[in-house]
Amino acid sequence: MLLSAKTATVLGSHPVRHAVARPSRLWGHALLHLSAVAWVCLDWALVIFATYIAYHLMVFDNPAFGWVVSPWFSTTAFCVCLVVAGMIFGLYERQTLLSRSRILVRTALTLGLGSVLAYATIYVAFYAESSRWIGLSVVLTHVLIATPARLAAHHLITGYRMNVLCVGTADSVRKVVSLLRSGFRGRYHIVGHLLVPQVANEPRTRSRGGLTPGVASNRWFPHVCPCIGAIEEIDSILKSRAIDQVVVDPELVSHPAVDAAILSCLENGCRVTDQPTFAEKLLGEVPAEAISTRWFVLADVTTGGGYDAAKRIIDVGAALLGLALTLPFWPIVAVLIHLDSRGSALYKQQRVGRHGRIFTIYKFRTMREDAERDGARWATQYDSRVTRVGQFLRHLRLDELPQFWNILRGDMSLVGPRPERPEFVEQLAQDVPHYRQRHLIKPGLTGWAQINYQYGASAEDAHRKLCYDLYYLKHRSIDLDTAIIIRTLGTFLLGAH
Numbered sequence: 394m395l396l397s398a399k400t401a402t403v404l405g406s407h408p409v410r411h412a413v414a415r416p417s418r419l420w421g422h423a424l425l426h427l428s429a430v431a432w433v434c435l436d437w438a439l440v441i442f443a444t445y446i447a448y449h450l451m452v453f454d455n456p457a458f459g460w461v462v463s464p465w466f467s468t469t470a471f472c473v474c475l476v477v478a479g480m481i482f483g484l485y486e487r488q489t490l491l492s493r494s495r496i497l498v499r500t501a502l503t504l505g506l507g508s509v510l511a512y513a514t515i516y517v518a519f520y521a522e523s524s525r526w527i528g529l530s531v532v533l534t535h536v537l538i539a540t541p542a543r544l545a546a547h548h549l550i551t552g553y554r555m556n557v558l559c560v561g562t563a564d565s566v567r568k569v570v571s572l573l574r575s576g577f578r579g580r581y582h583i584v585g586h587l588l589v590p591q592v593a594n595e596p597r598t599r600s601r602g603g604l605t606p607g608v609a610s611n612r613w614f615p616h617v618c619p620c621i622g623a624i625e626e627i628d629s630i631l632k633s634r635a636i637d638q639v640v641v642d643p644e645l646v647s648h649p650a651v652d653a654a655i656l657s658c659l660e661n662g663c664r665v666t667d668q669p670t671f672a673e674k675l676l677g678e679v680p681a682e683a684i685s686t687r688w689f690v691l692a693d694v695t696t697g698g699g700y701d702a703a704k705r706i707i708d709v710g711a712a713l714l715g716l717a718l719t720l721p722f723w724p725i726v727a728v729l730i731h732l733d734s735r736g737s738a739l740y741k742q743q744r745v746g747r748h749g750r751i752f753t754i755y756k757f758r759t760m761r762e763d764a765e766r767d768g769a770r771w772a773t774q775y776d777s778r779v780t781r782v783g784q785f786l787r788h789l790r791l792d793e794l795p796q797f798w799n800i801l802r803g804d805m806s807l808v809g810p811r812p813e814r815p816e817f818v819e820q821l822a823q824d825v826p827h828y829r830q831r832h833l834i835k836p837g838l839t840g841w842a843q844i845n846y847q848y849g850a851s852a853e854d855a856h857r858k859l860c861y862d863l864y865y866l867k868h869r870s871i872d873l874d875t876a877i878i879i880r881t882l883g884t885f886l887l888g889a890h
Contacts, residue, residue, distance in 0.1 A: 561642025809837025
């Protein structure tokens with residue numbers, strides 16, 4: 394997914410080389426964190442430009458195109474449809490900019506589906522017509538301007554590595570190292586970590602640099618994250634090592650020395666984030682093991698209000714529409730299930746909902762009737778218990794259709810964390826930090842974890858999905874829900890992920 398690069402230490406590197414490359418690294422970092430709205434605005438501007446050119450150079454000058462619909466109508470149709478198609482295939486996701494192949498493939502899919510949707514909207518919905526030159530102009534303009542712009546952003550993002558300095562205990566720094574080495578080694582380079590003075594009433598551990606609270610010996614990760622000084626030396630280290638970003642252990646933010654260091658970083662124009670926020674902005678997930686109750690307070694997590702009321706209205710409308718559109722096909726699915734294996738077509742199972750309430754979830758049966766004769770166990774992606782028809786239903790997510798009834802009843806929502814079985818929740822709550830907090834909101838038919846992570850089939854997968862669920866818990870909104878619903882369509886089309 395990302396361009397790889399050899400891990401290199403900064404020890405012995407020449408400061409001037411980093412100083413020269415710093416502006417390019419900052420440009421790359423800014424482009425990586427550029428809002429999706431900015432890329433949407435770029436595409437809209439290009440569509441407006443392309444339709445203007447097409448109408449004035451290709452359409453109005455030719456009397457054969459006198460029947461063409463209003464230019465503003467065509468422009469609006471192409472703007473909306475291209476953006477919707479881009480959201481379906483993930484063109485506006487941050488991860489897309491990290492891979493050249495993703496940019497090219499998702500751009501092609503977006504232009505193809507967007508053009509089809511635009512012409513379908515014009516012809517079918519409004520009984521109007523539009524020239525083929527409009528679509529050709531839009532596609533060419535996008536290919537010649539928007540695609541090179543994204544490729545240039547990709548080059549700036551991946552061409553230079555950001556220098557990262559860690560401030561924290563051994564465990565917290567290990568987590569940052571593990572995070573960056575898991576997929577961002579080519580773009581981030583951990584220069585080292587700083588020692589923090591003794592905190593009152595905190596146990597001491599011996600290190601080469603002296604007595605330091607919770608900081609292990611400098612021998613750990615000597616080549617990946619060496620100790621390069623004390624927190625009091627941060628001013629000189631920021632300049633000599635060309636530090637781009639400082640990641641602080643959240644438990645040390647209130648430490649006097651760290652507090653002063655943070656202000657110093659800001660004065661030097663260096664970004665400072667705590668570890669959970671760093672992972673949140675980088676990956677779109679919250680590391681469950683790195684947060685405390687304080688995180689929920691700062692995140693201002695609410696479980697009611699106007700958002701929930703608006704979401705319930707949307708859920709009821711979507712459930713009624715979903716049932717109306719799919720109910721005619723239920724008998725066909727039921728017959729196919731009966732022909733493939735004996736047993737009931739509908740499958741009922743206990744799941745954990747909001748605030749830990751147990752409810753009954755409904756699905757089309759995809760496994761053999763005796764699939765759990767030996768007890769409950771995780772369902773894997775290529776589970777041998779799944780029937781042939783069940784494989785087909787799972788691939789298209791058709792087995793989830795009866796859950797529209799759960800949404801209508803209020804057991805579930807259209808968007809939220811996927812509900813888990815009580816047997817697994819009890820074990821996961823003991824092994825995974827903050828697992829029960831995912832039950833602060835209703836479970837969903839689809840969710841942020843489902844569009845960002847692979848099929849979950851183990852406790853480790855449940856832990857990773859929790860990280861995405863916590864991100865959704867903090868950032869949930871009608872806008873994010875809409876983006877998730879649209880992006881879920883991409884999982885149905887060509888398995889876009």
